[in-house]
Amino acid sequence: MKTLINNYVNTFKGLSREVWWLALITLINRAGTMVIPFLSLYLTKSLGFTVSNVAWIMSAFGLGSVVGSWLGGKLTDQIGYYKVMTYSLLSTGILFIALQFLTSFTAFCIGIFLVMLVADTFRPAMFVALSAYSKPENKTRSVTLIRLAINLGFSAGPAVGGLIITTLGYSGLFWVDGITCIVATLVLINVLNPKTTKQLDEVKVENPESAYGDKAFLIFLFAMMFFGIVFLQYFSTMPIYYKDVHLLTEFEIGILLGMNGFLIFVFEMPLIKWLENTKFTKTSLMLFGAVLTGLSFVILNFTNWVGVLVIGMLLMTFGEMIAFPFSNAFAMDRAKKGNQGEYMALYSIAFSIAHIFGHNMGLQLIGKIGFDNTWFIITALAGLCVFLLFTLKQYLKYKKKKKEPAMVEEEDILWI
Missing domain, CATH: 1.20.1250.20 (MFS general substrate transporter like domains)
Incomplete structure (x- = not known):
């Protein structure tokens, strides 16, 4: 122990x-x-x-x-x-x-x-x-x-x-x-205060590139927007599903949602530390996280067993734990060759847009076509996210072959 x-x-x-x-x-x-x-x-x-x-x-x-x-x-x-x-x-x-x-x-x-x-x-x-x-x-x-x-x-x-x-x-x-x-x-x-703190990774770019012209980063942003829409269903439509379909009480719903925060607190840092020492690139890990999150929805349509809710929460939680830290690190790495504030603003905006449309879309869908069909649509959006991340990975590999290392992740140079 x-x-x-x-x-x-x-x-x-x-x-x-x-x-x-x-x-x-x-x-x-x-x-x-x-x-x-x-x-x-x-x-x-x-x-x-x-x-x-x-x-x-x-x-x-x-x-x-x-x-x-x-x-x-x-x-x-x-x-x-x-x-x-x-x-x-x-x-x-x-x-x-x-x-x-x-x-x-x-x-x-x-x-x-x-x-x-x-x-x-x-x-x-x-x-x-x-x-x-x-x-x-x-x-x-x-x-x-x-x-x-x-x-x-x-x-x-x-x-x-x-x-x-x-x-x-x-x-x-x-x-x-x-x-x-x-x-x-x-x-x-x-x-x-800047007068008393020490920067460990000061980035000075003589001719910063605009984030809007970074094709790889734009592909990444669209992928994260779709991932955000999928992820946010756990905080809007999913609690309604728990209550209306599986008849869980508010206390049981609270326990299920609380499991997410507990697992993150206990496992996320060791998991990230371990994954950092593997040969997987950031894009590969983000892709895997998106796959797990998408699976957490589609499995709900194959059984009425209440235990599937726990399995779904586990899949989503581990998908979140993998996708979010590495997507954030990917954005910070890309920002080194341009205006850092602009890059990180666009990264934040991707999730802000997901907030605008994600909750409303999910709630409208369950009211019009029911939960089962909604989960298939949400899974399809997760699939679109996975496709974009796969496209991103291939694009970075292509750029590496074209001898443009500034456009490639450090890990891609080693492992792709």
């Missing part, structure tokens, strides 16, 4: 002090965004909005995320990641506190758009900072540590949020969300 624990702890070794601080800031920030899980409930119960109103507000939410990610990338390239992260966290805290005072439909649409616009400028800047504070050989594990922080934050946030609602009401959520963002800002200023 002691050896097992030591091996687990060793998977975290070698990461820089700055990466650990960045993970703590992310944990504080994500745990603070406890308004989001209760947003629909707040809008319908407290403000009396209709479900249609809430749908439009969520569209404004997603649109703000897209614009914010794009703007964050632009600003990161112009003024640097540190300033963008600082201004984003501080401004988001103030806007979250102010959001509670908006009670009309139009005002709330504008308010949530502005909150997400400002909040998501943080994401591209954070990715660029993560790249700067990580040694090249540690980038994937650094991403994994940030994902652990995000998962812990999202796990703690709703639980604390429910307690706050019962004691302080919904207004307490907005105050706590705002204050945690401001606290995260203070931590950031004190521990990640």
Whole structure:
């Protein structure tokens, strides 16, 4: 047992002090965004909005995320990641506190758009900072540590949020969300000031290439958008399937979804550490993760046995654990030859677009054609993602043969 624990702890070794601080800031920030899980409930119960109103507000939410990610990338390239992260966290805290005072439909649409616009400028800047504070050989594990922080934050946030609602009401959520963002800002200023931190992988590009002209990266972005649409079904349509088809209680659904976060916390870092030492390229690993995630849906149509839900969750979780860290590391590697903020902004936007269309599409499909047909369509989208990733792998192999190493992953040079 002691050896097992030591091996687990060793998977975290070698990461820089700055990466650990960045993970703590992310944990504080994500745990603070406890308004989001209760947003629909707040809008319908407290403000009396209709479900249609809430749908439009969520569209404004997603649109703000897209614009914010794009703007964050632009600003990161112009003024640097540190300033963008600082201004984003501080401004988001103030806007979250102010959001509670908006009670009309139009005002709330504008308010949530502005909150997400400002909040998501943080994401591209954070990715660029993560790249700067990580040694090249540690980038994937650094991403994994940030994902652990995000998962812990999202796990703690709703639980604390429910307690706050019962004691302080919904207004307490907005105050706590705002204050945690401001606290995260203070931590950031004190521990990640450029004057006192050391960059481990400083990238200076004399003639940066535009991400929009990087064909391999564009193929990758479309693949990630489809993967995001598939993955997000587990947080919108799947809970309804659990309840309506398999008659699970809210407690049982919570346990099943909680298994996802627990498995990520326990297995993701050792799994990534092991995969990094194999001969597989990032594209091959992303492809495998997409295959596992697609299989998690299609198997639901072949049996009514309730145990298939656990198998599906296991497939999705391991698919997620493989696809996300290596896709993030792939994006950071590609960004080294261009404007880093622009590259990481587009990576964030791919998932923001998935948020805009994924939830709505899944919910519309189950209402019109039922769960079984919906799962086949979602599996087909996963298949499209796999096809794009396979195309990406072949394209990179072709570029390698054409003697253009700048367009190829480091692993492709060794293993393809």
